[in-house]
Amino acid sequence: MPVKDVGTEQLIKETARRVFFVEGKLHATTQDIADAAGINRPSLHYYFRSKNELIRQVYDEAKGEMVVKANAILGSDLPFREKVEHFITIFFNYVTGAPYLQSFLINEINCKNPLLGKSTGTPPEVRRFLSEVEEEMKKGTIRKASPENFMINLFALVSYPIIMKPLYLDFFEHSSDDYDRLMTERKTMIMDMIFS
Amino acid sequence: MPVKDVGTEQLIKETARRVFFVEGKLHATTQDIADAAGINRPSLHYYFRSKNELIRQVYDEAKGEMVVKANAILGSDLPFREKVEHFITIFFNYVTGAPYLQSFLINEINCKNPLLGKSTGTPPEVRRFLSEVEEEMKKGTIRKASPENFMINLFALVSYPIIMKPLYLDFFEHSSDDYDRLMTERKTMIMDMIFS
DNA sequence: ACCTTTGCTGACAAATTTGTCAAACATAAT
DNA sequence: ATTATGTTTGACAAATTTGTCAGCAAAGGT
Numbered sequence: 061m062p063v064k065d066v067g068t069e070q071l072i073k074e075t076a077r078r079v080f081f082v083e084g085k086l087h088a089t090t091q092d093i094a095d096a097a098g099i100n101r102p103s104l105h106y107y108f109r110s111k112n113e114l115i116r117q118v119y120d121e122a123k124g125e126m127v128v129k130a131n132a133i134l135g136s137d138l139p140f141r142e143k144v145e146h147f148i149t150i151f152f153n154y155v156t157g158a159p160y161l162q163s164f165l166i167n168e169i170n171c172k173n174p175l176l177g178k179s180t181g182t183p184p185e186v187r188r189f190l191s192e193v194e195e196e197m198k199k200g201t202i203r204k205a206s207p208e209n210f211m212i213n214l215f216a217l218v219s220y221p222i223i224m225k226p227l228y229l230d231f232f233e234h235s236s237d238d239y240d241r242l243m244t245e246r247k248t249m250i251m252d253m254i255f256s
Numbered sequence: 257m258p259v260k261d262v263g264t265e266q267l268i269k270e271t272a273r274r275v276f277f278v279e280g281k282l283h284a285t286t287q288d289i290a291d292a293a294g295i296n297r298p299s300l301h302y303y304f305r306s307k308n309e310l311i312r313q314v315y316d317e318a319k320g321e322m323v324v325k326a327n328a329i330l331g332s333d334l335p336f337r338e339k340v341e342h343f344i345t346i347f348f349n350y351v352t353g354a355p356y357l358q359s360f361l362i363n364e365i366n367c368k369n370p371l372l373g374k375s376t377g378t379p380p381e382v383r384r385f386l387s388e389v390e391e392e393m394k395k396g397t398i399r400k401a402s403p404e405n406f407m408i409n410l411f412a413l414v415s416y417p418i419i420m421k422p423l424y425l426d427f428f429e430h431s432s433d434d435y436d437r438l439m440t441e442r443k444t445m446i447m448d449m450i451f452s
Numbered sequence: 453a454c455c456t457t458t459g460c461t462g463a464c465a466a467a468t469t470t471g472t473c474a475a476a477c478a479t480a481a482t
Numbered sequence: 483a484t485t486a487t488g489t490t491t492g493a494c495a496a497a498t499t500t501g502t503c504a505g506c507a508a509a510g511g512t
């Protein structure tokens with residue numbers, strides 16, 4: 061009996077991820093994805109019954125991955141400052157590699173596709189990180205505020221410039237390289253901003 | 257001779273803006289927009305020849321408006337600190353009122369619709385603001401960095417939390433009201449972060 | 453060799469979305 | 483009233499996108 065070929069199914073999902081998250085084709089058709097994967101459309105329907113089902117899986121897994129990634133860093137036992145520094149580095153690369161991921165998620169949440177997995181809730185690692193943040197605020201290492209807002213700032217300062225790059229390329233008269241050069245100084249800048 | 261009815265045309269555009277920017281229906285069909293406007297679809301084609309043309313106009317005008325809005329504040333002759341404070345207030349409301357606007361722009365830019373208006377270039381008001389930022393850095397009022405990065409931080413800290421609200425509602429276990437409460441403390445927090 | 457299961461494909465069907473058009477309608481000037 | 487001009491509409495056609503299905507190919511077990 062032939063083993064279930066997991067190759068094509070994975071190929072399709074990875075291609076969908078690339079099309080959606082990297083190339084940012086939020087309106088991509090199943091044909092677009094099939095072409096990009098070098099397969100034909102009925103195969104896509106063979107593995108995923110419908111476009112919605114493919115999107116649901118891609119959505120759920122991507123969200124899960126992001127949470128896992130954040131947990132791995134924020135839940136690690138590094139000293140606070142290094143943890144934040146590490147987070148910036150890792151997430152900068154992560155978002156750079158999938159600049160349309162967050163826009164995709166936002167859009168899908170908004171579509172209220174009832175198939176999408178429900179919230180997993182705040183993971184314990186993040187809760188612990190939030191209380192670490194609170195403690196650092198008491199120690200005076202960082203500015204006092206809601207720990208949630210501290211986290212949001214972190215994500216904002218790292219993600220936003222990458223996500224909105226096309227907008228600012230057009231706004232400033234920059235080449236892509238100019239803009240990327242601008243990005244390189246951000247890590248230390250963000251650290252400076254956060255640790256007053 | 258009957259006067260050219262500008263009412264319906266405006267109604268359609270405003271409805272499209274609402275559907276795209278406020279409701280975030282990035283996949284909205286012409287039927288969706290027509291229904292939301294209370295007109296029928298052929299009327300939409302009467303005023304705008306195609307969906308693309310409608311989107312082009314909505315895109316161009318929205319981008320223009322955003323630039324005008326930014327210019328009006330950043331190009332004003334308020335003292336630097338008040339100018340930044342004013343910007344935060346105004347833009348917070350602006351983005352709150354159209355949370356999907358930036359995602360829409362990003363997505364459309366990416367679609368490389370050849371009809372979209374080309375970059376207007378960095379407006380002189382923004383150039384002036386950037387040199388003001390540079391001067392404040394020399395004076396030591398704010399941290400030294402690329403002035404562009406200063407601007408990007410401003411936009412990031414104001415926009416990102418609003419744009420990505422659905423994502424964080426799901427991540428933290430917050431109600432919409434909880435999250436909004438979190439937002440209220442951001443203005444002073446951002447000011448504190450920026451003016452070290 | 454034969455059967456069985458899984459994967460792939462072309463051809464077709466259905467659904468959705470967009471675009472068109474002629475006719476009806478409204479309004480104001482003549 | 484008639485005409486001219488701009489607007490709205492229903493009905494239709496075209497294009498696009500999605501979904502289905504029967505059949506073929508491959509591969510492993512009997």
